[in-house]
Amino acid sequence: MMTAATSAPPLGVIEGYRQVTPVVERDGATAEVDATGVYFQQLNETVRRLVAEGATTVRIAGVNGQRYLGAGLAAPGVRIEVHGTAGNDTAMFMDGAEIEIFGNAQDGVGNTMSGGRVIVHGDAGDVLGYGMRGGRVFVRGDVGYRVGIHMKAYEKHVPVLVCGGKARDFFGEYMAGGMLVLLGMTGRDAAQPIAGSFLGAGMHGGAIFVRGTVEPWQCGAEVGISEAGEEHRAALRPVIEEYAAAMDMDTAEILAAPFTRIAPMSHRPYAKLYAPM
């Protein structure tokens, strides 16, 4: 009795991804992987195998939401290209490879990342760089909520995250170390402010640089807001140079505007809250 649909009835249950080994083409140290419709597990196993076999460039085409790409990869000098939409937790726990994403990235990219570099040429989602403790994440476009939440640093291990577009609420929330940079130069929505509310809320380490200005109400109660002086711009310059090179942008243009520096007023903002009476 029902209206017949135009497509032929499926033979079996529709699969989002197939649990098959992806097709790989090798050319010396370069490997091309077709990820179209391949489940993340087989895809990641293949990438790890190729790296173990000596591939230094792994080009993955047809990516659409497969999770954990490059997760835990401790392979300095290895370059992974992702063409498509990178899935959740891409580069999670990564320590020393480079992942360049030609497309958007979903949520949680660079989660607890220790080293290496992630370049996103599109937008990135929520909780980008969550608990990141080393390496670089560069995004050309906009980023979501809770970006850089609880980033931390120790001695030489200083994570850096740069967003070319705009960020939503809770940027740098509970930040404990490292550097977050927000440029607001590529955002798609002109009406949107460069950052949302609760910028640096609960922050107790590291520094946030925003190109231009932010309103005090946008920031958490624990931070100090000031225009970045010479000393701080000197620390920012090499980061911007590296970002501009990765994005094919002009360093001078990025640095032509004043930057606002947001840093914690205390290393233990809640010391009194939890101290014994």
Added chain:
Amino acid sequence: MAYDLSRYDGFSPDNYREESPFKIHGGCGLMGICDESGALMSGEEPIRAMAVQRDRGNGLGGGFAGYGIYPEFPDHYCFHMMYHDLRARDEAEEILRTRFTVDHAEPMPTRPVRGIHDAPILWRYFMTPRAEVLEELDHSAEDFVVSTVMEINARVDGAFVASSGKNMGAFKGVGYPEEIGHYFRLEDYAGHTWVGHNRFPTNTPGWWGGAHPFTLLDWSIVHNGEISSYGINARYLEQFGYACSLGTDTEVAAYLFDLLLRRHRLPVELACTVLAPPLWSEIERMPAERAELMRSLRAVYGPAMLNGPFAIVLGFNGGMVALNDRIKLRPLVAARSGSRLMVASEESAIRTVMPDPDTLWTPRAGEPVIARVKGMELPFHSTLHATPAEVSCAVTAADACHELEEVAV
């Protein structure tokens, strides 16, 4: 809420034989798609969108709702029913036949699917309310249907109403959504609006009636998150005759939308504001008139606020609304391709159905994404009311509103 479910008063073991009393933390996945031109899409599209989000669930719940799927009975209420046993079916049918003229009844068309087992007895009924019963009860047809749904869900042991709207239906159960969609032969249906869900039960059991979408009349709700205000919301809804009996927090969202949109006639934007209100600190920064409206809404509808993380999609005959909690604790991506508007938990789901959308964006916290099918009468006030006076006349009666407009002219 990691308590022993069997000790919870609201659950009678007889009613919830399928429940799995364990807890796994995780997310859920959802999608919604609407062709605003009214063009129909095969049920395969929502299945494909959910299949790539398979890992967001754990096989303990999958489901869909489609609109415009019953062109042969567009004005009949269609009840999709789930029965434990034939006794439950007899009891529920007794209620249905007393209250409605049943013009067509049949088992739901299904096919065997590996992984889908222990299905309840599934039937659907195309019905119209009996005029004499309506008259006697002095109910609107909608209120009559709502009271029938509440009565069956709360009082008939082992019988549950999966959906109760016109020209729509919910298809849900225990399994992954792509399996459930295949089981219900969704490719045989065509609708202008679809919502889909992949469940990862956290606080409540995975059982057939507890799968999403949750529906009432034409409303269907799919939800990712948890509603920590469930107790307050459920008690508030009880005052208006809604009995929360399905053992899943999402149920309150469906009833709240029915209360706010159908009975209180709030415009949809404001109903969304009630569920996900701006923070007090944001209200302080608003222009005076807007701030007064927000304060009024929070004062009147405090117990209707949904606390906790959520992304929800509300489907209805004529479109859909997607909404995040006010601090955006769950993922939601939106895209438009031609006349189609689509939302999902992940961009990958959108790109599976529309590989190269015209625009793709992430909606802001508490900011609804609304799709409306052109030419279809909407089941709620569609224009945003700007002042508390306009809202209160929207709540009390549509006529007063028209009068106000006339005065304004």
